Amino acid sequence: MSQFDLKTEKVAVLMGGTSAEREVSLMSGSGVLQALQSLGVNAVSFDPAERNLLELKKEGFTRCFIALHGRFGEDGTVQGALELLGMPYTGPGVMASSLAIDKRMTKHIWRGDGLPTPAWRKVDSAEATRAAFAELGCPMIVKPAREGSSLGLTKVTAVAQCEAAFKLAADMHDEVLCEQFICGDEVTIAVLGSGAQARALPVIRIVAPEGNYDYRNKYFTHSTQYLVPCGLPAGEEAAIQQLALKAYRSLGCRGWARADVMIDAATRQPYLLELNTSPGMTSHSLVPMAAMAAGISYPELCLQVLQSASRDYAL
Incomplete structure (x- = not known):
């Protein structure tokens, strides 16, 4: 942890981004930005979907509050980029995030x-999802392996739902998880x-x-x-x-x-x-x-x- 100096630091609140959770990230980041500014912190919004992260150093930012959600925000990628920039950031590091x-x-x-943790199976097809349903029991949760906010998630209560549930999750990410409910x-x-x-x-x-x-x-x-x-x-x-x-x-x-x-x-x-x-x-x-x-x-x-x-x- 690096010592924080309210008087001299310039803080980037990273928000928005390119993940499926962009809308939520903008809401999170706006709240954080307003709160920090109310305390006298020199905080500025920064959207990685619209600006190159290299601009953080060019514009004199000294640390980042990560209010990004989902892929390219809390998966270790932004964390790795900030490590290379030598810039302290909030939350867990590269490995823990990924x-x-x-x-x-x-x-x-x-x-x-x-x-x-509930029992699970990795699946790669609707057929494998049906097999997981037979193993894990009813109901069963089907979800993408790398998304948040319940995006792409289905609670399956009948074998006939397996194909649609797999497709919904696979459209979000190519690795799909079936989980015991x-x-x-x-x-x-x-x-x-x-x-x-x-x-x-x-x-x-x-x-x-x-x-x-x-x-x-x-x-x-x-x-x-x-x-x-x-x-x-x-x-x-x-x-x-x-x-x-x-x-x-x-x-x-x-x-x-x-x-x-x-x-x-x-x-x-x-x-x-x-x-x-x-x-x-x-x-x-x-x-x-x-x-x-x-x-x-x-x-x-x-x-x-x-x-x-x-x-x-x-x-």
């Missing part, structure tokens, strides 16, 4: 570290900090209309309920926070991230779904809600994340 966006590789690492409570846990100083914020329980926490219900409706305090027994919430910290450290994360977890209704066993290394910062986003519950305002959260900006290697 691992976390790949849901299959994330699962392999978590499973190797003894962390619980866990029926129960959906929760999310934000983590701030690095190493031994990392801490989990209060757990948020998500109650979406008909259990459908899709792209629209995440960002564009007011029908989803976000419960914080989450209403889980204290011991269960604490155990899930510890699980999120283990998942975060397992992938080598730093700065901040958010883990998504499902709790099996019958056994109360929590299962890790994925880890987001550039969490949303929109009006509907979950990390600001958790931070508020912990007594951290939105502007304070943005500043804390900015102050944690770092690089994998010091040049």
Whole structure:
């Protein structure tokens, strides 16, 4: 982590980009930009879809707040470019970012570290999707391996849906994942900090209309309920926070991230779904809600994340 000097630094808030989550990224970035400026930070918006990253050095920027989502934003590519520019940036580094966006590789690492995650199969055709449905059971989740915000995701409840579900996911990314569906409570846990100083914020329980926490219900409706305090027994919430910290450290994360977890209704066993290394910062986003519950305002959260900006290697 590099020391942050409010008086001398010029901060680029990277937003927009070229991924399927561009619209959400623009909302996140606008919120972060306004918050940082309200604190007196010399922050400026910077859209990598419209400007070459080399301009960051030419224009005297000293660090970046990454508010990009999805591919070419939280997959290690932008992080690698900023490493070459010698510029500190928010969130996990190159390796952790590239691992976390790949849901299959994330699962392999978590499973190797003894962390619980739903069973899965990689598929390359509608026929393989139908075979996975027979193995994993009904319902089953079909999703692209490298997308966020539930884009390209289908909850399959009949074998006849497999072909369309595979096509939808494959149109988003050429690697498709079929995943065992866990029926129960959906929760999310934000983590701030690095190493031994990392801490989990209060757990948020998500109650979406008909259990459908899709792209629209995440960002564009007011029908989803976000419960914080989450209403889980204290011991269960604490155990899930510890699980999120283990998942975060397992992938080598730093700065901040958010883990998504499902709790099996019958056994109360929590299962890790994925880890987001550039969490949303929109009006509907979950990390600001958790931070508020912990007594951290939105502007304070943005500043804390900015102050944690770092690089994998010091040049």
